[in-house]
Amino acid sequence: MRALVVGGGIGGPVLAMALRRSGIDVTVLERSAFHARDGGSWFTVTPNGLSALAAVDALDPVRTLGSSTTGNLVLGATGRRLGVIGLGAPLPDGTPALSFRRPDLxxxxxxxxxxxxxxxxxxxxxxxxxxxxxxxxxxxxxxxxLSADVVIGADGIHSVVRRAIDPTAPTGRYLGLVNFGGITTGHAQHGLAPGVWTFVFGRRAFFGALPLPDGRVVWFANEPRPAVSADERAATTPDEWRAHLVDLAAADVGPFADLIAAGRLDLAADNTHDLPSVPRWHRARLGLIGDAIHAPSPSSGQGASMALEDAVVMGALLGRHADDPAAAFSAFDAARRRRVEKIVAMGARSSSAKTPGSVQRVISEAIMRLVFRYVVTDRAQEWITAYRADLDTATAGS
Ligand SMILES: Cc1cc2nc3c(=O)[nH]c(=O)nc-3n(C[C@H](O)[C@H](O)[C@H](O)COP(=O)(O)OP(=O)(O)OC[C@H]3O[C@@H](n4cnc5c(N)ncnc54)[C@H](O)[C@@H]3O)c2cc1C
Structure with a gap:
């Protein structure tokens, strides 16, 4: 069997490796040159995503690129502690969630x-x-x-393959948040807990920061506002965006104004979209994985992990049904749809907590503390992080 994988982001290369293990001849087509490694945002891959990497023997070769991350500490605008969100039990070898710079991974x-x-x-x-x-x-x-026996789109939220499968397929939905990310080098870490993302529900924006073992601090800001237009983007320099973020952070207790003022902006004004439900995931010999079918809000912290899970499951199913790709695609839909759509819905709820005017913004910090204590618990998140996609049990945990 010959396969063409469109997209060499996170899911595409792992799908290609999974297919190679079944003896399938694979070509990955990637529009950009990945070896231009400047810039780009950071994300955290939780144990469910890490175990998918391990399933194709890809975790050990990349683990040193990741920074161990044991949880998310959530603070209010005045610095009051609202709760801690776990990132799942570590893998059996002790590996906790790892935060990666996306282009490096x-x-x-x-x-x-x-x-x-x-x-x-x-x-x-x-x-x-x-x-x-x-x-x-x-x-x-x-x-x-180019032709092959199958084409699989791992081409992200604006997928061309999705459109080829169904010209009426939904496109990304704007979530009301604009995302910025950057890094600060050679500056105080301001007492931020090592290996922990500190999140702040600020008065005018939501902020996050992760101190790295080498002394740098990775940070991001989500600003609730209408989407940034192409004209505004073209007219605004990185320094102007950074000054704007410093201004947004100035009203809150915490290190963000200082960190952003001293840092470099790597992700400027990225309008945040999700893709809640795509009715058709395949047609004939065309299939899809990852953000192309279920992009969650970045607030879910699960987009990359889900793309990795998809890659392993799709690779196993195509290996098993090499003579009948349509059967593999149907089995993939049956194995994956319920889980991923539930995670995307959860991510949209987390996103709405960051936008003003929503119920979450007006309830008191005291109530948020109760939510973090009783609702967003490690146990309640376990169905997400304890899932294991495995080459031999492609339907596991669905
Ligand atoms: C700011 C931010 C923070 C995030 N934080 C997290 C997090 O903490 N945890 C997490 O798990 N996820 C996170 N995510 C989500 C995560 O980045 C995505 O869900 C994940 O990258 C999806 O993987 P993918 O392989 O499906 O798509 P992508 O990684 O988007 O890869 C798609 C690839 O296809 C290529 N491509 C697109 N169109 C074409 C074409 N026509 N021809 C050829 N190539 C094409 C693109 O260049 C790209 O390389 C975050 C996302 C953002 C934006």
């Missing part, structure tokens, strides 16, 4: 896939995909056409 996974016999084509932008009864194909922006 993506580039390392792509290199690993290449080492394992996957053909990786960078700078290959797919503009359309189609499927006949016997094969599937994609067209690139230079008009090249």
């Amino acid at each position: 993506a580039a390392a996974l792509l290199d690993l896939a290449r080492d394992r016999g996957v053909q990786v084509v960078e700078g290959a932008r797919v503009t359309s995909a189609s499927s006949g009864p016997d094969d599937a194909s994609v067209t690139l922006d230079d008009a090249t056409t």
Whole structure:
């Protein structure tokens, strides 16, 4: 069997490695050059995502890129502690959740896939995909056409393959938050707990920071506001965005105004979208994984982990049903849909807690403390982080 994977982000390279283990001949088509490794946001992969990496023997090669992260400490605007959110029980070897710089992880996974016999084509932008009864194909922006037995879109929230499967498929929904991220080097860590994300429900924005073992501090800010337009983006420099963020943080207790003032902005004004439910995940020889079918709000902290789980499950099912891709795609939908749609819905609720005017913003910090104590507990999150996608049990835990 030959497979074309569109997208060499987080899920694509892991799917390619899973397919190679079943002897499938795989090419990954990635529009950008990942070796331009500047900038980019950080994210945390929880044990469910890490175990998916381990299922294709990809965890050990990338673990040193990640920073151990044991939980999220949540504070109010005055610095009052509202609660702690766990990130799941560590793996049996003791590995806790790991926070990665997204482009570093993506580039390392792509290199690993290449080492394992996957053909990786960078700078290959797919503009359309189609499927006949016997094969599937994609067209690139230079008009090249490539064919294989299956095409799987791991091409993110604005997926071209999703549109080829169903031209009426939903597109991303704006969540009312604009995301900024950056890093501060050579500056005080302000007593931030090591290996813990500190989150602050500030008066004008939501902030997060993670001190790294080398002394740097990674931070982000979510500003509730209408989406940033292309014109506003073009007219605003990184320094102007940073000054704006310092101003947003100035009203709150905590280190954010200082950290942002001394730091570098790596992710500027990213409008936050999610994709709650995509009715058709496959058609004939075209399938999808990851954000292309279930992008959660970044507030869920699960998008990358779910893409990794998908990759392992899809790889196992295509290996098992190599002569009948439609059967593999149907089994994938049955195994995955309930779980991922529930996580996306949960992420949308967390996002709305960060926007003013919502119920969560007007309830007192005392009530939020009760929510963190009794509702958002480790036990209540266990169904997310204790899930294990496994090559041999592709439907496990669904
Ligand atoms: C600010 C921010 C914070 C986040 N924090 C977290 C977190 O803490 N934890 C977590 O688990 N998730 C987090 N996420 C979500 C996570 O980044 C995504 O869910 C995850 O990357 C999805 O993986 P994917 O492989 O499906 O898609 P992507 O990683 O988006 O990869 C898609 C790839 O396809 C390529 N591509 C797109 N179109 C084409 C085309 N036409 N032709 C060829 N290539 C194409 C893109 O260049 C890209 O490399 C966060 C996201 C953001 C934006």
